[in-house]
Every structure is written in structure tokens, then in C-alpha cells.
Amino acid sequence: xxxxxxxxxxxxxxxxxxxxxxxxxxxxxxxxxxxxxxxxxxxxxxxxxxxxxxxxxxxxxxxxxxxxxxxxxxxxxxxxxxxxxxxxxxxxxxxxxxxxxxxxxxxxxxxxxxxxxxxxxxxxxxxxxxxxxxxxxxxxxxxxxxxxxxxxxxxxxxxxxxxxxxxxxxxxxxxxxxxxxxxxxxxxxxxxxxxxxxxxxxxxxxxxxxxxxxxxxxxxxxxxxxxxxxxxxxxxxxxxxxxxxxxxxxxxxxxxxxxxxxxxxxxxxxxxxxxxxxxxxxxxxxxxxxxxxxxxxxxxxxxxxxxxxx
Ligand code: RIB
Numbered sequence: 619x620x621x622x623x624x625x626x627x628x629x630x631x632x633x634x635x636x637x638x639x640x641x642x643x644x645x646x647x648x649x650x651x652x653x654x655x656x657x658x659x660x661x662x663x664x665x666x667x668x669x670x671x672x673x674x675x676x677x678x679x680x681x682x683x684x685x686x687x688x689x690x691x692x693x694x695x696x697x698x699x700x701x702x703x704x705x706x707x708x709x710x711x712x713x714x715x716x717x718x719x720x721x722x723x724x725x726x727x728x729x730x731x732x733x734x735x736x737x738x739x740x741x742x743x744x745x746x747x748x749x750x751x752x753x754x755x756x757x758x759x760x761x762x763x764x765x766x767x768x769x770x771x772x773x774x775x776x777x778x779x780x781x782x783x784x785x786x787x788x789x790x791x792x793x794x795x796x797x798x799x800x801x802x803x804x805x806x807x808x809x810x811x812x813x814x815x816x817x818x819x820x821x822x823x824x825x826x827x828x829x830x831x832x833x834x835x836x837x838x839x840x841x842x843x844x845x846x847x848x849x850x851x852x853x854x855x856x857x858x859x860x861x862x863x864x865x866x867x868x869x870x871x872x873x874x875x876x877x878x879x880x881x882x883x884x885x886x887x888x889x890x891x892x893x894x895x896x897x898x899x900x901x902x903x904x905x906x907x908x909x910x911x912x913x914x915x916x917x918x919x920x921x922x923x924x925x926x927x928x
Contacts, residue, residue, distance in 0.1 A: 620670035621876045622740065622747040624764055625657020626729040626755030627675045627700065628708040629682035630905060632865065637715045647713075652682070653689055654710060654905040655729070656753040656780055659866045663873025663895060664751070665693060668912040669880045672747065674699035674740045675756065676732040682707035683728070689906065699740050703731035708755070718861035718900055724781070729756050734763035744773060749794075749876045753778040758786065765789045774879075778872040779806060791830035795885075797872045798823075799837045820844045820851045833885060835875070837868055843889055854889040857897040857922060866905030867896045874915070894919050 632654075633647030657675050665671040673695055677683035679702045686707065690697050708727040714720045737744075737760065744750060750773050752764055761777070765788075768775040774794035779785060782798075782805030790796070798806055800813070803823060813819045816838065823834040823846045833847040842855040861867075874895035878888035894915045902908035910918075 620672065620747045621664045621749045621751060621880050622672045622674065622743050623657050623661040623664065623751045623873070623876075624674045624732075624737070624740065624756070624760070625660065625751070625753045626655035626708055626726070627658040627673075627677050627686050628655035628710045628724065628729070628755075629686065630654030630710045630712055630865070632712040632714060632904065634714045634863070634903065638713045638719070638721050652685065653907065654866065655708060656755050656778065656869050658686065658690075659869030659905045659909065660751055660753070660778065660873035660876070661690075661695070662693065662906050662909045663870045664877040664880075665695065666909050666911045667874045667877035667891075667895065667915065669877035671877075672696065672699060672740070672743045674732075674736075674743070676701040676703040676728040676736070678703055678705055678707040678728045680707055682709070699743065701728075701732060701736060703728040705731050712865055714863050714865060714903075718864045720863070720865050722865070724755065726755060732756050732760055734760050736760070737763055737767060741767070744768070745771060747773070748880050749774050749776055751776045751778070751872065751876045753780050753872075754783050755781065758783070762786055762789055765793065776872065776876050776879075778868065780868060782806075787829050790826065793831045795833045795835065796826060796831050797835045797837060797868075797875070799839070799868060803836050816841065816844050816853055820846050820853075835885075835889065837871055843871070843893060845885055845889060847885075852886050852889070854886070854893050856893055857918075859897045859901055861900040863903045863908065864900050866908060867900050869905065870896045870899035870909060873909075891915060891919065894922070
């Protein structure tokens with residue numbers, strides 16, 4: 619049993635500052651870290667939550683690429699499916715302000731060199747795993763082809779439709795699970811509307827079931843997350859914590875969710891564990907450096923249960 623992540627790997631150039639600068643303004647930052655990309659973050663989350671995880675994607679033949687590949691090797695990943703492409707490694711400029719809010723500008727670089735043809739190299743891995751995870755930081759044709767391969771081979775694909783982009787609806791047909799946040803849900807529904815209540819989000823997400831998606835989990839930040847499928851609606855509230863950096867919170871959620879489903883947890887149980895993983899992620903700086911480990915997530919959950927019972 620294991621998880622395959624096909625997605626982005628980025629050099630995250632993160633500057634922490636008191637507040638995000640306005641256009642034309644320079645502010646002084648406090649710290650800097652590198653290593654991210656939604657695919658990479660989700661792969662680390664899945665592995666640290668105890669599932670055997672394979673990462674497939676592309677970085678450049680540059681020093682950022684070397685650093686990313688080394689970090690994967692150090693974590694115990696097989697790096698054979700990380701292609702070295704001619705373009706520069708994907709780069710992400712991130713400002714994080716006091717309180718943890720961020721703004722991000724991503725330059726995809728080598729992530730777009732991971733082509734539908736490259737998927738033939740991961741077919742043996744794909745056939746052996748129980749869950750496949752992807753996002754929208756790689757080319758849309760690659761994601762479409764991955765969705766087709768999963769459908770044809772009876773593999774459960776978890777798609778985190780981030781960052782939001784116009785989506786070819788054929789990807790959604792037969793998809794096991796979609797994990798949009800509020801903005802990504804609106805983009806998928808091709809609406810500018812925002813929703814005010816959890817129930818309104820659930821009702822909106824339900825429309826995606828008509829496109830053939832089996833399960834939709836909308837992540838609602840500090841509110842929690844809501845699952846809709848043909849059986850009904852389930853809401854899991856977020857834990858109240860002091861966030862210092864929210865970069866990677868959604869990735870902690872999706873990657874942990876995949877790992878827990880891989881380990882036989884139900885969707886509702888997996889949502890609770892994934893919620894705890896994100897709560898730990900946001901309390902530390904960086905995306906991958908902050909990705910929590912299984913024992914810490916379960917210790918946090920036991921602590922929360924004691925608080926609830928007290
Ligand atoms: O989801 C967070 C990630 O989005 C960052 O690590 C950054 O690389 C961007 O891709």
C-alpha cells in the first residue's frame with residue numbers, strides 16, 4: 619500500500635516580514651527558507667504520516683534542483699522519478715506577515731517540462747499504489763493524462779485543484795476526491811460567487827458530484843473542512859492554534875489525507891487527522907521544514923481529546 623504524488627517541486631524563497639509590502643514598497647524581512655511546491659509538500663506530508671510515498675515531477679539542472687533532490691534523498695525518498703529538465707527549477711516568491719498570512723508568486727519553470735509522456739516512467743509505480751495525488755502546478759495536459767491513466771487502471775486519484783485555473787471538466791469524471799479551498803471551488807464552478815456558510819459551501823460543492831467526482835472536501839481555513847458525497851455531508855472543525863506561517867497548510871491536509879486513506883482510515887477519520895496535521899504545520903515556519911510527523915499529529919489529537927473531555 620502506498621501513495622504516488624505527481625506534481626510540482628519549487629524553490630520557495632520565503633521572506634518573513636511584519637507586513638506584506640504594498641506595490642512599490644520595500645520592507646525588511648526576518649528569515650528565509652527554501653523547499654516547497656505543492657507536489658513536494660504533499661509528498662513529504664504523506665511520507666511523514668507513515669505511508670510509503672513516491673514523488674514524480676521535474677526540477678532544473680541548477681543548484682535549486684540539486685538542493686531539492688538532496689532533500690528528498692535525505693528524507694528517504696527514491697529520487698528516480700524526479701526528472702532533471704532543461705528549464706530552471708520552479709521558483710516561488712513568498713511573503714509571510716505576522717499572524718501567518720502570505721502572498722505567493724510562482725514561476726513554474728521545470729514543473730511545466732513534466733509532460734504526459736513522462737508518465738510512462740511512473741506507470742509501474744502507479745500500478746502498485748493505492749492512491750495517486752496531484753495538483754495544478756504542473757501542465758494541464760499532464761494532469762488530464764494522469765486522470766485518464768488512473769481511470770483506466772482503477773486507481774483512486776486525489777486532486778488538489780491548486781492554484782485555481784480553468785479546468786477541463788473531463789478530468790473530473792470518475793475522480794475519487796477533489797480538495798479545493800474556497801477560491802478554487804469558485805473557479806471550478808466558474809463563478810465569482812463567494813459563500814457565507816459551511817452549508818452553502820457544501821451545497822455548491824455538491825454540483826461537482828454531477829460532473830462525476832465521487833467525493834469533494836472543501837477546505838475552509840480556520841473554520842474546518844466539509845465533505846460532500848452521495849452519502850451526505852460531513853463537517854470537521856479546525857483546531858484553534860496560533861499560526862505563524864500558513865504556507866503549506868493545504869498541502870499538509872491533502873498529503874496527510876492521502877496517507878490516512880492509504881492506511882485504511884475512513885474519509886471522516888482521515889479528515890480529522892489531516893486537520894490536526896495542518897494545525898501543526900501552521901505553527902512552524904516554512905512548508906516542508908514544518909511538515910509534521912505521524913507521532914506528533916497523533917499526540918496532538920490525544921491532547922485535544924483530553925481538552926474536549928475536561
Ligand atoms: O501550497 C504552498 C506552496 O505553493 C508553496 O510551497 C509554494 O511552492 C507554492 O507552490
